[in-house]
Amino acid sequence: MAHAATLEIKNLNKQYQVGDKSLPVLEDISLSIKPGEFVSIVGSSGCGKSTLLKLLIGLEDQYQGDILLDGKRIVGTSLERGIVFQEHRLFPWLTVEQNISIGLLNNTELSAEEKTNSIQEHIELVGLKDFANAYPYQLSGGMSQRVAIARALVNRPEVLLLDEPFGALDAFTRAYLQQELQRIWEKEGITMILVTHDVEEAVYLGDRVVVMQPRPGRIKRVIDVNLPRERTRSSAKFTAIKEEVLREFADTPDTVEELTTQTTVNEAPKNSFLTADALCY
């Protein structure tokens, strides 16, 4: 794997069934993402960002339209597509090392030895060598999120989806992890899609920023970020692009505040205890 892939989303529509009503969540999403591109997606809460990632990763298959990876329709989940969820979602009964090895559990391309090496490499990549045998409860939020990133990367996926991965972290850790992520992206050359509601983060990391609007979720505008990396957040050009993105929210005043305040306000993770239906085969 590890060669980057072209991801094409064509006329994507998605509804959720709420009671007997069909609630449109995504409407006519079309987006073509080049191999190795870094695309940021911004939009206020509830505009369907997580739903979009869920469709792209293959956890949800009720939709209309096409999702094509190198021209082929995606079917279910695949080790070629990785995801980092908003919450770290580590298995609490496994150590850091074991959690990362989960990523390789069903990888058939690597030998046992290559797997061991790859796991060690990725532990070092995210700077957790001293915590390889620690359990999740012994880690800070930032460390847990780094483990989750390593778990997603260890397969060397072609596409990595990130759902507000730094939303719950303090500004300091967030800035550090943003830089780490950029370093990994440059090193691995994979396609990355980052969902965030932090406009600055979106502009800092993205080759393009996709602005979404809610009810139902649509793409409002796609803005190119033609700035060389490593980007300086205080530069005039950077600020100009940031302003341009923020202006897209001007007609929906309730969201502007949320987006300008460098939001650390993360949605509380939804109550993830649901009926056993998720388990029913």
Next chain:
Amino acid sequence: MSEITSSVLIRPAGAGRWFAVLGNLTHRLGLSAVGLILPLAVLGLWQYAVNHEWVAIQLLPPPELVWQSLRELWDAGDLTRNLAVSLTRIGWSVLIGSSIGWLLGFLMGLSRTARDFLYPSFEVFTQFPVVGWIPILIIFLGIDEGLKIAAISIAVVVPVTVATFKGIVNIPSALLEVAKVYRFSHSQVLLRVVLPAALPALFSGFRQGIMQAWLALVFVELLASSEGIGYLMVWGRQLMQLDLVFVGLLVIGLVGVALDVSLRYLESRLQSWRHAAH
């Protein structure tokens, strides 16, 4: 001078050692030494009540008589024999009851079809107390060992099934999604997500099952038996030898605590990752 100091010093040191041993023991049992205060106070009150003849001696035997009966029963082998009989009944019933309970719990937790099919009947089933089953069971099983084990097993099935079912249903869907992302097979989901995530619930169901087994055991042995700890108690009551009843209570209590402690130990060994929560 030196004599005084030595005697003064030795005594507290001796007592201190005993306290330390006792404290250590209770700590290992997961209890705090403070927990001993109440039982000791009850024992004191008991002795005091006996001394002052608050209650007729036939109704409230003095602690030393209970202790003496315990010794006699132990020496004669009666205690071990009856305890062995009861523990065998408990053992079989817990084995049968929790196997059925786990099976039902897993089936209903994992399969929507099984749940739709079984849950209504199970809900009705849980409404009957063990007593209610006995007349029916007698018809099919007589009043021998089979009846006792069947009745106690029924008491075990209910809490084990409920806890197992709930444990599985409450597994965070977030973790199940992770399993899907990494393409876990069904058996991987079962062994690597469902089992570890539901383990605390499985244990708590098992512990409740054992507790219910003891309750049912005493009941069943009171009703129809010629041996066992429960029988010992009935016999003691009929002969107005209440010291035997107290011995029975004491033994049941001690065995119960011992079982609970060893289960808790096993549980904590299996779940070192949960240390933070405790």
